[in-house]
Amino acid sequence: MKSKKIFALVMACVLGVSAFAGCSKKDDNGESKATEAATDGGSEVVDGSTEAVDTTSVDASEIKDWTFYACMSGKEINDGNEIQEEIAKLTGVRVKETWMAGQEPAEAIGAMIVTNDLPDFIDGGDASDQLVEAGVLVPWDDYIEKYPNLKEMYTDKEWELFRKDDGHIYWANVFGNTYGESQARGHNDEAFWIQNRVLAWDNYPVIETLDEYFDLLKRYAEANPTNADGVSVIPYTALCEGWRYFCVENAPQFLDGYPNDGSVIVNLDGEKPTIVDYNTTPTAKMYFKKLNEVYNAGLMDQEFATMSYDDYIAKLATGAVLGMCDQWWDFAYTVNDKFKASGYDELGYNYVPLGLVAEKGIKNHWHTYGDTLNSASGICVTTKCDDPDKAFEFLSRCLDQEILDLRFWGIKDVDYLVDDNGMYYRTQEMRDKWADENYQANHICSYSYFPQYNGTSKTSANAMKPEDQESEFFDGLAKPLQDCFRAYDYDSYDDFLKSEHDEMGFWYPMYSYSNLMSTMTEGGAAWTEMGECKHEWLPKVITAKDFDSAWADYMKAYEACNPQAFLDEMQEELDRRVELANS
Template sequence: MRVKKVLALGLAAVMSAAALAGCGSDSKDNASSPSASAGAVEDTSPVTFKYYHFGQGRKDVLASETTIGKELQKQTGVDVKMEFLVGDSGTKAGVMIASGDYPDIISASGEMAKLLDAGAYIPLDELIEKYGPNIKRVYGSYFNKMKAKDGKIYTLPFTANQGFIAEPDPGTAFWIQRSVLKEFGYPKITTLDEYFDFIKKYKEKYPKVDGKDTIGFMVSAGVNNNFFTLQNPAAHLAGYPNDGGVMVDMKTNEAKIYAGTEYQKKWIKKLSDMNAVGLFDPESFTMNKDQYLAKITSGRVLGFFNYSWQVGDAFKNLKKAGIDEKRYAPLPIVFDKSIKDQYIDPPGFVSNYGVGISVKAKDPVRIIKYFDNMLKEENQILTSWGIKDQTYSVDDKGRFYYKDDQAKYHEDPDLSLKFGFNYYTEWPKYGNNSVLKDGNAYAPGNQAEVASALYTDGDKKILEAYGAKTFSGYYNKPDERKWFPAWSIAIPQGSPEQIFTTKSDDLQKKYLSKMILESTDKFDATWNEYITELNKLDKKTYEATMNKAIQDRIAGKW
């Protein structure tokens, strides 16, 4: 549920709560437009806006070509041309800023800080006050966390939970192919050494899959902006959740970077050892996203670390294929059995992932009204559950569930795109852990009736073997972390802290892959060289800033 790591980029959310009225006096309301005129009849004339999302994996589409988009068009007259990233996000953001050629609507992901600094977004405060009753209902309690340094709101985040319900299936894991578990009688695998021991034994027994080499383990460090999937495991293995580049001590609330720690050394050394015996895929540093997902669905890969939001389509395709043994089971792997796993995220709020209106938008009022209409609860049900009796059903107790083949609209990637579910995940919305007014889960996957009904016989066999009703059932529950997630703490562009994160990442990209792929007898020398270079950076300033922000969040100041 995004959750993902963004190293110190985003909105500064440090202002105290304030009423919206009077904020953002330079908001571009486009007051001369018909839709902004006081007392005017609601404008539902046809209009098409351009939306750009700095994320990959989906084809460009006209919203009205999806069922959800068509329904929203009927309500508002608004259609949206959705375009998605191809290539490098930083390059795209740079070109967009240099040219000043912005779409009407931008969902910027990790590039938001750059676009904010460039003045790409308009403030939304006055628009929300005039035209956003549903925006205020959904985001009102989060407004103080959404404000930029100037006290204004520029984007609407995706994590505004309305109540809270935990996910039955974990989104973060060391994934293992189910054939490995079945082969060895569903053993309890807890530590990193155990995990690789079973993968090694299985690969030795089954070195080929359909004539091609079995792949023991891989990461997605070659995928655009995904290097954190090689960095983050060190913290997870040590018993920490995804707080970005830092680990926060639960007793002292002190944050320290994990780059260069013994935790990182132990993790990277393990991959180096696995590479030496042919268990690590060297293409982990060169393959693109399509190649990475293709390997997952090929049946050749025995294990990998990742967040489920990055591999969801591959998992759906594997389930659709019906070969349960080639699907994957999540494991909360740690360094040793004394460590309490913390893979499941505690409740949190992320302000630097959201959608906003650009300075080039031709009618901000129509757009904010489109946003507000989308946040009506019936439309949140539409974008998440779909249409009653078509994509979900309601029992005599008012509980939502999937009847007959209704799950296919959510489970099948092609049908999900055609209906629009996969296109309406990065718009103004409830947080994924929300609860609807009638008690149903906002996200179908969090509904107990849906989760249990969608479990295959293979799922049930694994759960029975591990004594759990859901896959989260054999994970530890998350500890409360009032600052969570630390990766959403704002660091200004060009600041010493931002320079540190950039240079630290560059060093890790240079040295971590080298240590993994070169011969093991060179590991210590390369590690020492890496530490020497890392120690030249100003990590004290970065850690001090993070600690100040964490203490502020604990005190209720965002």
């Protein structure tokens, strides 16, 4: 009896305390709101002088603490991050970035809208249109005129692509935008990747077709079944999880020589550009047949169909996987740093891209030169933001060279040095530090989803980003990679792909439309079902004992999804874009 009483007393205390905790939290919020409101007035002063405030630093009490959410996975940085503080001092804005984890964009955005729990800045990814529909975004229109830095990002015609049906522009994509002369040395897009040690082992051969690629992987794996640390090599793997199944799904468009329109091929041969489905082409059949053959020969990862993205990255990081088809950004950030940390880069594990085609002689577009404008998503300011003008000013300030240098190069004399000609460079120690996870969390703040440029610095001959700087690029490569570049006589990654150098059409890329589709339209419903069908069937087709019958079954299931409805809607959008370009 006594113990019961004591228990009840304890519970009562707990309840009481938790109730008070609730109260005090509310108080906190109220207070911080009040201080925010108080700083509101103060910040107005800074507003007017956009360009002039470059060197004046902002009083700590005036710094706005805003939030940003990206429908993308990413690494969170620590509070008090040094460069973040530096940028806050210069711009008066500190942005806490949060990244999506274990969700799809539509889920994350849907939940935010319903609960009205929005950040101040947001990149809605594929679900961006939902934000527009919900009316929670602040239009860019007036601010584009007000802030020259922002206006400069795109030409008037390009800005038109961002305009929504209601006549407003709600976001600007921050990627693939080149300032001045292009310095690009990387290949940030899709390719068949191969570890450079494999190329070295075969004396740097020229690999152009799928057959040659898999033949090389096979011969290498037979000669070197295990790595130095005893791990068995996996000649080839393909990620099939969720939206990342493009790793297995969309190679046929490239193999036929087309650029990454993502969901369709745009054929220019006829009178006007037409939409072609790459899922049913002879090349698609040939490609999956090849994968089937490779799988049944035991050369392909036997678990490829069931692994998660985390499994996949972990597998790549062991250095066991010799080759795969993927987007550079999907694996390289994590895997390259891991290779560096474990010294695998010195063993030649780093991946280089190959621009494979279905048959020799096809001209490929794995790498697209010129900028790719994806109008489907970008950085938005939400109505939750208490001072939109200041927010746009911050976006504009992000494009000041001083801030760009801080974001991508770091702090002078700490992260990079400047030689007599004004060129930036790093010592090996600085490079290693820059790749270190702890250092990244405590020191580096690239605001990677905020406005930025590739290409050349606005104020000097340096590249905007270190990885594009000629000296940095080559010195930053591990020894085996340098050997590989020398052996082929290449000086940038895109040289490996031997892609055509032509400009993309104004419609490019078409995925910026298909990514926004939903089951609200017939074409969108077909698109959803085609996706489900491919998720189910592609691994089945690859692992089938009898490829031809599996392929026939797959095609039957695929046709049942009514792909024509989808293709028709894509054609409509293509016509619209072509018209817009001609207007």
